[in-house]
Amino acid sequence: MLAQRLTSPFDPAERLQVMILNLKPNFASGLLVLLLLLLTYGTNAQCDEKRVRKLTTTHLGEYSYETASFRPLSGFGNSRSIDAVFIAYGDEKYRVVNLSHGHSGEMVFQILDAKRNVIFSNEKSQSGDKHDFTAPTSGDYIIRFKYLTETKDGCVAFAIGYK
Amino acid sequence: MTSHPFLHRCCCWYLSNAVYQRRSSRAGIMGTMLVVASLVLGGCQDKDDTQNAQAGQDTSVVSETVITKAETQDFLHSLPNTLHLARMFKRTGMPYVTGLVHNTKVAQSYVDPTAQAINLGIYSADMGYAVLHNQNQEALKSLKAVKILADALQLNVLYDAGPWLGKFERNLNNSDSVLAIMAQLQMQSDLLLRDNARYDVLYLSFAGAYAESLFLATQLEKNHPNPALIKRISEQQLALGKLILLIEGLDDPERYMILLTDMKAIQDMMLKLDVGLAEKKPEKARQMALKELYPKVETLRKRLVAQS
Numbered sequence: 014m015l016a017q018r019l020t021s022p023f024d025p026a027e028r029l030q031v032m033i034l035n036l037k038p039n040f041a042s043g044l045l046v047l048l049l050l051l052l053t054y055g056t057n058a059q060c061d062e063k064r065v066r067k068l069t070t071t072h073l074g075e076y077s078y079e080t081a082s083f084r085p086l087s088g089f090g091n092s093r094s095i096d097a098v099f100i101a102y103g104d105e106k107y108r109v110v111n112l113s114h115g116h117s118g119e120m121v122f123q124i125l126d127a128k129r130n131v132i133f134s135n136e137k138s139q140s141g142d143k144h145d146f147t148a149p150t151s152g153d154y155i156i157r158f159k160y161l162t163e164t165k166d167g168c169v170a171f172a173i174g175y176k
Numbered sequence: 177m178t179s180h181p182f183l184h185r186c187c188c189w190y191l192s193n194a195v196y197q198r199r200s201s202r203a204g205i206m207g208t209m210l211v212v213a214s215l216v217l218g219g220c221q222d223k224d225d226t227q228n229a230q231a232g233q234d235t236s237v238v239s240e241t242v243i244t245k246a247e248t249q250d251f252l253h254s255l256p257n258t259l260h261l262a263r264m265f266k267r268t269g270m271p272y273v274t275g276l277v278h279n280t281k282v283a284q285s286y287v288d289p290t291a292q293a294i295n296l297g298i299y300s301a302d303m304g305y306a307v308l309h310n311q312n313q314e315a316l317k318s319l320k321a322v323k324i325l326a327d328a329l330q331l332n333v334l335y336d337a338g339p340w341l342g343k344f345e346r347n348l349n350n351s352d353s354v355l356a357i358m359a360q361l362q363m364q365s366d367l368l369l370r371d372n373a374r375y376d377v378l379y380l381s382f383a384g385a386y387a388e389s390l391f392l393a394t395q396l397e398k399n400h401p402n403p404a405l406i407k408r409i410s411e412q413q414l415a416l417g418k419l420i421l422l423i424e425g426l427d428d429p430e431r432y433m434i435l436l437t438d439m440k441a442i443q444d445m446m447l448k449l450d451v452g453l454a455e456k457k458p459e460k461a462r463q464m465a466l467k468e469l470y471p472k473v474e475t476l477r478k479r480l481v482a483q484s
Contacts (some may be wrong), residue, residue, distance in 0.1 A: 077355075080254045080366065085247075102256075
């Protein structure tokens with residue numbers, strides 16, 4: 014087996030490549046790759062349709078599906094605050110749930126009404142990341158995700174149900 | 177799915193080296209198999225990168241994940257659920273009138289993908305309208321038309337409508353079950369279309385369902401005056417504004433210029449109607465709607481169901 018040298022000491026990908034090449038052909042390299050597989054799978058599993066569908070079904074409960082959305086948090090760049098707008102119709106009953114997962118930092122989840130008043134914040138809530146309400150008026154409501162610490166990992170996701 | 181670029185790069189490199197050096201040890205074979213599995217799960221090329229390259233869209237490049245403008249817009253602006261719209265219209269006392277829904281016999285005649293996606297939405301709205309009024313045989317016909325168009329759009333790659341059809345038929349006599357099945361189907365198709373970045377199908381089918389819901393409501397209001405329904409119709413300018421924004425954010429929005437022009441004209445009329453209702457002159461607002469908005473909705477629907 015060829016012993017490899019680093020061409021760039023600062024490239025972690027290259028470091029790992031060289032490490033694998035320098036290993037003897039035993040199960041260690043297999044295990045290393047298994048670790049890679051698990052890490053890759055873990056990253057992929059965080060923000061996909063299957064996971065979000067399962068979470069949506071569980072958390073909406075008796076509410077019918079209105080909509081749901083999900084994106085990797087890193088896709089929003091350095092934004093510490095993400096506002097997703099949804100339409101609520103007057104006198105209709107809604108459930109909004111935060112389905113974000115897999116991030117390491119602290120996050121505040123809020124819902125703002127059509128007049129930009131905060132009608133829900135998970136900081137003060139006993140019900141966790143879920144809010145049931147009847148919309149007083151029709152308009153654009155906002156789901157706000159505020160990240161208090163710098164984090165780019167994980168999935169930002171929500172679901173809305175109606176009754 | 178979005179694979180981590182660093183791990184992804186390592187996997188691709190490992191695979192190419194393993195093949196090059198013809199490793200024969202157990203560890204090498206095992207490692208290669210694992211990496212192959214990893215690449216199958218994550219894809220050797222990052223999906224988002226591929227989409228960006230194909231679509232040539234504006235991108236927000238940040239740290240390790242690249243998401244397109246369309247993906248960002250989709251997250252930031254949610255459209256309402258058309259089955260929910262149908263329910264709200266029904267709660268105002270909107271009746272069921274036979275012969276108003278789109279002819280299911282022409283479903284196979286749509287060959288253009290844009291027309292297929294739009295009419296898939298139209299038949300979905302008809303299905304919801306029928307189910308909500310316990311017209312389940314009519315709903316079944318619409319579902320079969322939906323399946324024809326879903327197959328034509330090759331959505332069966334994403335989800336198979338066949339089992340849903342079976343579930344629907346088995347529950348025909350129970351409207352609550354049928355509604356629950358419809359909601360599940362809608363959730364699955366919504367999320368899968370998002371996961372696969374098929375925003376064109378997502379928004380065009382919404383446009384079809386939205387136009388059909390509006391068409392049914394305006395036709396029925398015209399013959400059965402209903403102030404509560406007029407109020408709900410005027411509120412639809414909110415959804416229309418979002419839909420226009422999202423379609424304009426698609427790749428090559430010029431393709432949908434006629435649809436966008438029609439929708440913008442309807443949005444203007446709805447805003448006027450909303451203002452008219454705020455002045456507490458419902459009769460005046462109704463007259464204005466009958467004169468301006470309703471014929472425009474009728475023209476749009478006629479254009480959408482026409483076979484090109």
